[in-house]
Amino acid sequence: MDEYTPQALREHIRSGQHQGNTSGYSPGYVQCNIVILPETWATDFLQFCLRNPKPCPLVAVGQPGDPALEALGDIDIRTDVPRYRIYRDGELTEERTDITELWQDDLVTFALGCSFSFEEALMADGLEVRNVAEGVNVPMYRTNIACEPSGPFVGNMVVSMRPYVPADAIRAIQVCTRFPSVHGAPIHLGDPAQIGIEYLASPDFGDPVTIRPNEIPVFWACGVTPQVALEQARPPFCITHSPGCMLVTDLPNSRLAIL
């Protein structure tokens, strides 16, 4: 897979040459989930993130109307995500590769941490990440764990799952504890029914992965959680990245490590 610097990759994205997934590109750099909302909805959403930091870890928030995110690099959020989803009254109405024409003076950009960063840390530590090893999207599940609501933003937590033998699960907890702004430590392990998951073989999002004998499922809070809350809230206008097509930043993953 081609590897670019974040700047070079964003240049390709900005010019329309790269319109697909960003997984595996610019290894070592933070990639972000993106949510863009009108300012009148942004305060409640900000509170929702702050109240639910494990599924909605804030990496950066833009100024109203400002498409820049200076803390993350020389970014124009209107052009620097490969593919956007446009929601009107809570319904997905279209996908675009550029939102310059849709930009408004009151739009606020939220950049949220993404599991790519901790998956990289796990692999750097010698732990397999099953969805990466099997070349599929990580399996994700709706749980019965209610998020702390904020105004119209409500919903249950969505989790991603990676299987490990217990000793590796313990090591994965240690590795991910260092990265609270990319979902941090797992929120559950073992019996899926305890968090309201019936069938591991049938994820609500993504693809199933193999679980081998002696492995247990380990569950992380997932960045799909805010998307579910957005579906519930049905804001009149909202833009997100398209799944897998993230904002690639200049921030090294190591800078997110708390120790």
Add this chain to the structure above:
Amino acid sequence: MDEYTPQALREHIRSGQHQGNTSGYSPGYVQCNIVILPETWATDFLQFCLRNPKPCPLVAVGQPGDPALEALGDIDIRTDVPRYRIYRDGELTEERTDITELWQDDLVTFALGCSFSFEEALMADGLEVRNVAEGVNVPMYRTNIACEPSGPFVGNMVVSMRPYVPADAIRAIQVCTRFPSVHGAPIHLGDPAQIGIEYLASPDFGDPVTIRPNEIPVFWACGVTPQVALEQARPPFCITHSPGCMLVTDLPNSRLAIL
């Protein structure tokens, strides 16, 4: 329960007024497992500890023939443990409350970390420690996990077990990770059979504890491991503390935290 400073408690122990368990005394201070061996056996035992740091975490080692452990306080190891066990050719031959008469010029003292320190950290974080809550000794089990051998010192790891719901197990891993010199993070969780444990209700040492619905057993490397290795090695002469009757040191538990 009476609480003493470590110095005051050791004074009571030294004078023979306190001859029993030290659990709960001098909270906040490190208590140690003690092994005393002739110098000719000490090198292999030192290597055994260094090769198996999770069950045998070295806190301090004395000089041959020197009963002091200056790093741990104003200690005379011949008098400052409430109760000692004397082994000859690998057999327990007697218990004493003072080993002054048995001291030899070639004896080397090993002070090893003990689970009391991490249990205190767990409780300070709001996690229940079931054996403490139920007022019994922690359940301990022989596993099928072989220690790295060193000379005559061989054997399988012994583990202690505390049950937690999964979210608390994850938190316990985080808390204990900070304290590698008192056994550190757990070595296993969930299915006991994976590490060769058949019946949780029948521990090999200590007492069984209640495991509630939705709880999983969490297993820590245990300081009984070196005692099992000593049984295998059968040194001609060896002194240990009597179970539960530890060396109480001046070292605050917090000083063992790596972060």
